Amino acid sequence: MTFQYFGFDALLRIISHLSFIYLTFWSLQSINLEILFRKKVRQIGQIRCVLILTATVMGYVASSFFLEVLLLFKNALFFVR
16 A cells, blocks of 8 residues: 555545535534523524534544445455455
């Protein structure tokens, strides 16, 4: 394996993680999280923080699952050959 492969793999992982985090953040915005918190103006920052952290965790898990499935298919192709 060359350094080019590791560079491509790292770039793919970064793009995948950021894409899934953005997709999760975009999806979570449709949920009305304000009902889970007391309705005070000062808590808007806390609600946003929970939204960002939840999107980060869920996006990372989804991205890791996607990358793992991709790796399994790649390894399965070596088994078929």
